[in-house]
Amino acid sequence: MRKLCYIVLTFLLLPGARAQELLPQPESKFITRFPFRQFSGGVMVIQAKFGDIPDSLNFILDTGSGGISLDSATCDYYNISSRASDTLITGIGGVRKVSFVFDRSLLLPGLKVDHLNFHINDYEVLSSVYGEKVDGIIGYSFFSRYVVKINFDSSQIEVYTPGKVKYPREGTLLHPAFTNLPIQWLNVKDKRNMGFNFYFDTGAGLCLLLSEDFAKDSGILLSKRKPVITQAEGLGGKLQMRLTVIRELKIGPYRFRHVPTYLYKDNYNVTSYPFTGGLLGNDLLRRFNITLNYPNREIHLSPNSHFDESFDYAYTGLGIYYVGGKIVVEDVIKGSPADKAHFMVNDEVIAVDRNFSQNMQVYKAILQRPNESIRVLIKREGTGLKELILNTVHIR
Numbered sequence: 001m002r003k004l005c006y007i008v009l010t011f012l013l014l015p016g017a018r019a020q021e022l023l024p025q026p027e028s029k030f031i032t033r034f035p036f037r038q039f040s041g042g043v044m045v046i047q048a049k050f051g052d053i054p055d056s057l058n059f060i061l062d063t064g065s066g067g068i069s070l071d072s073a074t075c076d077y078y079n080i081s082s083r084a085s086d087t088l089i090t091g092i093g094g095v096r097k098v099s100f101v102f103d104r105s106l107l108l109p110g111l112k113v114d115h116l117n118f119h120i121n122d123y124e125v126l127s128s129v130y131g132e133k134v135d136g137i138i139g140y141s142f143f144s145r146y147v148v149k150i151n152f153d154s155s156q157i158e159v160y161t162p163g164k165v166k167y168p169r170e171g172t173l174l175h176p177a178f179t180n181l182p183i184q185w186l187n188v189k190d191k192r193n194m195g196f197n198f199y200f201d202t203g204a205g206l207c208l209l210l211s212e213d214f215a216k217d218s219g220i221l222l223s224k225r226k227p228v229i230t231q232a233e234g235l236g237g238k239l240q241m242r243l244t245v246i247r248e249l250k251i252g253p254y255r256f257r258h259v260p261t262y263l264y265k266d267n268y269n270v271t272s273y274p275f276t277g278g279l280l281g282n283d284l285l286r287r288f289n290i291t292l293n294y295p296n297r298e299i300h301l302s303p304n305s306h307f308d309e310s311f312d313y314a315y316t317g318l319g320i321y322y323v324g325g326k327i328v329v330e331d332v333i334k335g336s337p338a339d340k341a342h343f344m345v346n347d348e349v350i351a352v353d354r355n356f357s358q359n360m361q362v363y364k365a366i367l368q369r370p371n372e373s374i375r376v377l378i379k380r381e382g383t384g385l386k387e388l389i390l391n392t393v394h395i396r
Contacts (some may be wrong), residue, residue, distance in 0.1 A: 041205020065139025131360025144290025
């Protein structure tokens, strides 16, 4: 997510000025199709090649990114030289200057995208969260050039030229505000019912995030809510947020009830409050097949086979990360189920629910079951192997 400046352009019609002729828009044409995978929270990752490097790299597809970027460790490994700049990017972990790799190419299956300026960022935390190397993030620099169709039923992405698009009959057509990021009007209801602007963010592995300032000023949350403290990750590192639910969220004609919601103390105004109240993430958006039509400033949503899937209501207070070839406990929230189960920072996770795969995505899926007792085998320095019982709870 990138902090943006908003510029309003005013056009004056002068006497005698001739109206520009509106030409019919050509039909959008198919270019290519390729698969994607999903990390936890519905975050999409694709493989692509950078420049003349023969290896395929992992890129997250992120409408919450105002450009395109590479991981600093990837640049070091492949000796990709960059140039310092005064450009600042803002993420949930803070503000930082970034370097750039200018005028390079990205090779997707069946499509070469030229003249891209990649900014450099540190994605070590994202790699440790997902248990796989994250080499970069693809955002506005790509989406602004094409029509992109995302099918969560087939896990396929189709890319088309800009032009007139024939959308599916079923579904709804949104007309978000566009800066470098799409901004969509949503209706949210808990203590009260209200509408507000939210970022449309496929790179966020959550359903809904509200800035604490928005939640406080709007009085949106019921007083009975009991948010819990949880760990979150993003550009710039890790930080703690609060987690609760809201009664209802509506996007276009589609309603979702009892939606898990993060509350974020936005010290750097990443969410641009009071213009926007937060963001809509991909754990909710993955329930639609999506057509991103940035050139025409349109987004089409069509409910898919995941539409009625249950949300993730489980809470553990346990933060596990893939570090140095091991899955390690790095966060235990005080008073949480993980704390009550006597987890400790630096515990090495050997198995979860008798699953020894060492697959972060599998383990996170197991830990997303609310109100269950889950056996976790850990290795602790000085005591060896130990089995802990983690009793997950249901957020409310």
